[in-house]
Amino acid sequence: MSYNKEMFELGNHGSAIRELYEYGRKRRQIVGDMNVYDFSIGNPSIESPKIVEETLVNLIKNKKSTVLHGYTSAVGDESTRISIKNQLNKTYNANVDHNKIYLTCGAAASLAITLNALYSTHDELIVFAPFFPEYRVYSLNSGYKFVIVDPSPDFKINYESLERSINKNTKVLIINSPNNPSGAVLKEEDIIKLATYLKKKEKEFNHPIYIISDEPYREIIYDDIKYPFITNYYDDSLVCYSFSKSLSLPGERIGYIVVSSNAKDSDEIFKAVAGAGRALGYVCAPSLFQYLIANVVEETSDISKYKENRDYLYNSLKELGYELIYPDGAFYLFMKALEPNAISFMERAKKHDLLLVPSDSFGVKGYVRIAYCVSLEMIKNSIKAFKELKEEYDNEK
Numbered sequence: 001m002s003y004n005k006e007m008f009e010l011g012n013h014g015s016a017i018r019e020l021y022e023y024g025r026k027r028r029q030i031v032g033d034m035n036v037y038d039f040s041i042g043n044p045s046i047e048s049p050k051i052v053e054e055t056l057v058n059l060i061k062n063k064k065s066t067v068l069h070g071y072t073s074a075v076g077d078e079s080t081r082i083s084i085k086n087q088l089n090k091t092y093n094a095n096v097d098h099n100k101i102y103l104t105c106g107a108a109a110s111l112a113i114t115l116n117a118l119y120s121t122h123d124e125l126i127v128f129a130p131f132f133p134e135y136r137v138y139s140l141n142s143g144y145k146f147v148i149v150d151p152s153p154d155f156k157i158n159y160e161s162l163e164r165s166i167n168k169n170t171k172v173l174i175i176n177s178p179n180n181p182s183g184a185v186l187k188e189e190d191i192i193k194l195a196t197y198l199k200k201k202e203k204e205f206n207h208p209i210y211i212i213s214d215e216p217y218r219e220i221i222y223d224d225i226k227y228p229f230i231t232n233y234y235d236d237s238l239v240c241y242s243f244s245k246s247l248s249l250p251g252e253r254i255g256y257i258v259v260s261s262n263a264k265d266s267d268e269i270f271k272a273v274a275g276a277g278r279a280l281g282y283v284c285a286p287s288l289f290q291y292l293i294a295n296v297v298e299e300t301s302d303i304s305k306y307k308e309n310r311d312y313l314y315n316s317l318k319e320l321g322y323e324l325i326y327p328d329g330a331f332y333l334f335m336k337a338l339e340p341n342a343i344s345f346m347e348r349a350k351k352h353d354l355l356l357v358p359s360d361s362f363g364v365k366g367y368v369r370i371a372y373c374v375s376l377e378m379i380k381n382s383i384k385a386f387k388e389l390k391e392e393y394d395n396e397k
């Protein structure tokens, strides 16, 4: 065969989210932008803060272009890594070392690199349903056996299923809080419980079990919930971060990996991260955006607008009688489909020009994800369509 069959399959079948997004793009050309209620994709709708533009202009005007557009160190510019370290240590009272930070092209690259760096033969990776579908892709590409823990009623951690899934081959667990697609947030007590459980399992199996905390939505958290930074609670941990959502920069591909200074074999793991970055071709993240981050690492877009969207959408759909998971963070609402098959529910919603992602690819059946990172005006206009959809089902009872 002249090509890699597994890669062909990945390229040939795009993600369900992307397919729906493409459908929406075409549909908008026919019926007009404001008549398609496209809740398919997690593209931030809020502008980056003004300081992002100002800093970029300043960098372009004042920094020597051979430096600005040149290669940085493979692991990333040192002053940027120091800024990130300072921000993390100040905000979370953490113990991050800038020599354990690797700058990458967003959370996607952070995850692909980290999983590759930790893998050895026979290793298994645990994810908690519902999960970001691309975990499966990165996992299989590294070589892990991909193990899914069933959802718990609150979409946090189902310990009975975890206990059945964990074994001596378990090397890594991915947690994702605030969660895509459920919006659930692991609070401090949830992290303490998980850390205590895993420390026991490390002793039982006599080897480290790493937590990868995938946290592109870390700052998109509502109602004054305190974010528990994983390295403060569990030594064998790594953070995969991205500025895609917090600064509304998803197309610029910038993020980082932190290896906990207290992780078993921390120095070697960091070198393996650098090696995996090299092997996967992710050396030197985009330099202009590295220099930007050095200046704006403490900033975020105006997150209060997502909260306004959440409150309006949640309350309106609740009033219509939909069953929903209350989202403490991210910009997704997980809603029970009005029939067991979420894919046929999605098809019926489409007839009302409501684009909702079925939960199947997130590892859960019977739900849809509503990405409410859209304008409040669109959310308000969409409620009529949600109402009609509900009535259609009610009339069939």
Ligand code: PLP
Residues within 6 Å of the ligand: 042, 105, 106, 107, 108, 109, 132, 176, 180, 214, 216, 241, 242, 243, 244, 250, 255
């Ligand atoms: N992890 C989760 C949970 C996500 O939702 C996303 C993107 O939507 C990513 C990782 C990838 O983020 P990035 O665009 O920074 O690569």
